[in-house]
Amino acid sequence: MDIKDLIRSYRERIVATRRELHRMPELGFLEDKTSAYVADYLKREGLSVTTGIARTGVVGLLETGRPGPILLIRADMDALPITEATGLAFASQNPGVMHACGHDGHTAMALVTATAMKALKDRIKGGIKFVFQPAEEGPGGAKPMIEAGVMENPHVDYALGCHIWPTIPEGTIGIRAGALLAAMFRFDLTITGKGGHGAMPHLCVDALDTGCQVVAALQRIVSRQMDPLQPAVVTVGKFQAGTAFNVIPESANLCGTARTFDKAIWKRWPEIIEIIVRGVCNSMGAGFEMSYEPGYPPTVNDPDMAERVRRIAGEVVGVDRVVVPEKTLGGEDMAFFLERVPGCFFCLGAGNDAYAGIHNPRFGFNEEILLTGVETYCRAAIDLLGRSSTAGS
Template sequence: MDVNSMVAGYHDLLVQIRRDLHRIPEVGYTEEKTSAYVAAYLEKEGLLVTTGIARYGVVGLLKSGRPGPTLLIRADMDALPIQEETGHDFASTHSGVMHACGHDAHMAMALVTATVMNKIKDRFCGNIKFVFQPAEEGPGGAAPMIQAGVLENPGVDYALACHIWPTIPEGSIGVRSGAMMAAMFRFDITIKGKGGHGAMPHQCVDALEVGCQVVGALQRIVSRHMDPLNPSVVTVGQFRAGRAFNVIPETATLSGTARTFDRTVWKSWPNRIETVVKGVCESMGAGYDITFEQGYPPTINDGNMSKIVAKAAANLVGPDRVLEPPPSMGGEDMAFFLEKVPGCFFCVGAGNSAFAGIHNPRFDFNEQVMKNGVATFCQAALDLLTQA
């Protein structure tokens, strides 16, 4: 029986799992109910299950019983602090929390992949590690799981993960070699001026005005210091200053993010940003404090693994439905796994004008697309783990 035929019979199970998990969303590092559900399912399937990794991480090990490589299939478990507005009868039962980024679907696809591959384990060699990771939305559970040893015993040779992707059409699979998602970086700045009466600016150091100059100067890092053929973004998303219309504020606080696909640029952000902030503040007589948080590295797909996934997908959905999505400036902590082993982070097309996009209180998708993710996982696993 071919993979599409095998997976077709699991549609109802996929939907049930997705909806079960959709009802109990939990933000990063609180995934107690979610991890218990995942562990119970994997144990029922007879996999060797380990729980409590990086707090709530779960690993299910499927052994074929024959020597061979080990493939890691990863799904993220956490939800977002968003109040759901879909009106579904399976909507979130946790106030203010929602699976608005498809992680419920990612878990459902990985769990059903475990079921399918368990039933046909006589058709491949080696092992499959199903890794369910907490806190992808932040602060990041991939690195702690790696530190806890999920890439060992047995050692992982390949890694796969997928994401529901509303920007490519339903029924398609998106595969991109090389840079897929950007490296993330956060900065927080406090401008220290001298407050006073709004009618007497000459007696003050206006922290609000200094902050405005800092925002403008930060934009020129990208426009005048970066190679225009190497995309980068600096965004100031928060700016707070002042409490009264006629008072010059003494302090201003700014927070923002910087994104790039280049690891060297990613590492250079602290020096670049502080040089700008220091120069502006000194020229205007202000002081400053600045802190940096280096987020996820760039998500880089291995070229050979991307070819394997694209070929597997083409056999399932047709070559005309295997697309190359543009790289995204969003961040993804699957990047940490891809730094360690060759792998591919692919997209399950869910584009449909009837549904809102990710990180939206009305986010949704056609549940039929999940079977494409499961089939791609299964076919790629067979191609990787079947000895010639």
């Protein structure tokens, strides 16, 4: 059977799988039902399955019995703390949690790719590791899975992953060589002043006012300390202070993120931000405490791998439907896999006015695109792992 026809024969299966996963979204490192579902699916397909990696991670190994390279195909399983508002018949049954970033689709694609590649196993050598990781939305499951040994036994030679991408048209595949997503950084800040009556500010150290000055100063990092030709962003997304209209607050809590494609800047974010915070707090007579979470490095596609996947994508959707997506200052912990082996993280076009974008309570996509993702994975696997002698090559 032709590969495209084979993949089309799995349409009902992939739709049903995606919808079952969509009904049971779970937050990072709490994906117990999801990982059990994934493990059961892989076992039914006859793969060697390992569970409990980095708490809820799952690996399924498809072995051919013929010496050759190992390809890693990665999917993320976690959902977001969002109350779903799609009205779908298969909407989330876990209140306050929703697959609003397409991870249900990513997991369904990897599972059905395992089914398809089992049927196509005589066309490849080596093997395929299907890695289902927790907590992509944070704090990150890729790094602890790597530390637990998923890149070894057997050693991984290549890595592939994909993300449903509403910013490019449905029916396209997006591939960018080099950096695609930015390095992430998170900071948490507590400012401490001296509270008091709102009518007597001269007797107080206003933590709220100090926090406002800190936010304003942080916004000038990008405009005055960064190369204007290099993208970067600093955002304070959380600011909590005060309890009453006539009380000057004694403390303020801020939380934010900084993004860049430059690894050197990424590593310097704590120093850069703390200099600003210390200067403002000293000038206002306030104290502070900060904590940092480095987040994910830049997601960088190997140029040769990107070119191979670009060629394969042209076979799947047509050369004119393969596009170069814009870089984004979003982050992805697929980056950790791509730091270790040549790989490509491609974008599955989902742009459709009928659906809202990612991280939205009305997010959705046309499930037909999932077959495009599976076919791309399968053709890439055959290209990278070669044809076995039993396949007549």
